[in-house]
Amino acid sequence: MAKTMPGQTQDxxxxxxxxxxxxxxxxPRFKGSGKLEGKAVLVSGGDSGIxxxxxxxxxxxxADVAFIYLNEHEDAKKTVELxxxxxxxxxxxxxxxxxxxxxxxVVDEVIGAFGHLDVLVNNAAEQHARGNLEEITEEQxxxxxxxxxxxxxxxxxxALKHLGNGAAIVNTTSVxxxxxxxxxxxxxxxxxxIVAFTRSLSEQLVEKGIRVNAVAPGPIWTPLIPASxxxxxxxxxxxxxxxxxxxxxxxxxxCHVFLASEEASYMSGQVLHPNGGTIVNS
Numbered sequence: 125m126a127k128t129m130p131g132q133t134q135d136x137x138x139x140x141x142x143x144x145x146x147x148x149x150x151x152p153r154f155k156g157s158g159k160l161e162g163k164a165v166l167v168s169g170g171d172s173g174i175x176x177x178x179x180x181x182x183x184x185x186x187a188d189v190a191f192i193y194l195n196e197h198e199d200a201k202k203t204v205e206l207x208x209x210x211x212x213x214x215x216x217x218x219x220x221x222x223x224x225x226x227x228x229x230v231v232d233e234v235i236g237a238f239g240h241l242d243v244l245v246n247n248a249a250e251q252h253a254r255g256n257l258e259e260i261t262e263e264q265x266x267x268x269x270x271x272x273x274x275x276x277x278x279x280x281x282x283a284l285k286h287l288g289n290g291a292a293i294v295n296t297t298s299v300x301x302x303x304x305x306x307x308x309x310x311x312x313x314x315x316x317x318i319v320a321f322t323r324s325l326s327e328q329l330v331e332k333g334i335r336v337n338a339v340a341p342g343p344i345w346t347p348l349i350p351a352s353x354x355x356x357x358x359x360x361x362x363x364x365x366x367x368x369x370x371x372x373x374x375x376x377x378x379c380h381v382f383l384a385s386e387e388a389s390y391m392s393g394q395v396l397h398p399n400g401g402t403i404v405n406s
Contacts, residue, residue: 128369129349129358129362131354131359132145133355134351138169138250148345152181153375160182165242177377178245195218204216215234245296247296264310288333293337294380295339297339297340319340322393335392339376341399375398
């Protein structure tokens with residue numbers, strides 16, 4: 125039987141986790157085992173949703189974590205507290221990943237704080253539901269690609285000079301890159317771009333010992349959902365998946381943690397699919 129969420133909406137992107145009910149589950153599901161002990165991690169979009177779960181999950185595995193957020197200060201403060209509760213150092217930086225100069229400043233701040241950078245997680249994204257292609261304005265198209273694609277390029281370019289042998293890049297894409305979404309055409313296109321980016325960059329960096337992989341979540345309970353859809357659509361979120369429910373952020377973040385760790389030492393250019401059982405051609 126499908127298990128759905130209460131209908132609710134938010135009037136801003138990318139949404140606030142503090143206003144969601146029930147709250148998404150970000151808590152790591154298992155004890156840490158030191159998979160990322162001594163590592164420094166940078167997560168974009170790390171204040172809430174999947175990004176928060178990734179940040180906390182990596183902290184539990186021994187990493188110090190810096191994360192980028194746009195302007196969701198209450199959510200960011202909570203994420204800092206959660207990272208510190210795992211006994212690790214947290215660094216929250218607010219700004220727009222669609223700005224190349226901001227991305228360069230962020231990486232400089234991370235190096236100044238931690239002295240090194242070992243794992244980059246490109247997770248920040250936005251989406252705007254539209255009923256048909258003609259409703260996607262030039263402004264929306266540029267904004268969605270600037271955040272979801274340009275931001276990945278800019279942040280990775282800035283980070284690369286500090287990433288060495290054994291480092292990992294993990295990108296968040298989406299099931300929509302594989303099966304499409306009629307209401308999220310521009311968003312789905314950006315997610316497809318991230319798959320191609322992951323595969324191409326993995327081949328470029330493999331000789332340097334830097335692994336590049338991605339995670340393609342299905343319908344997950346994050347702030348983007350009430351910030352993107354009306355109450356009826358939100359109440360149905362995830363019900364069409366084979367498991368009949370939306371996933372929780374901590375059910376996705378474990379994939380990021382795995383790909384960032386040496387447990388995935390023979391994996392690069394790959395995409396993991398925590399999507400509730402939807403079969404896609406990967």
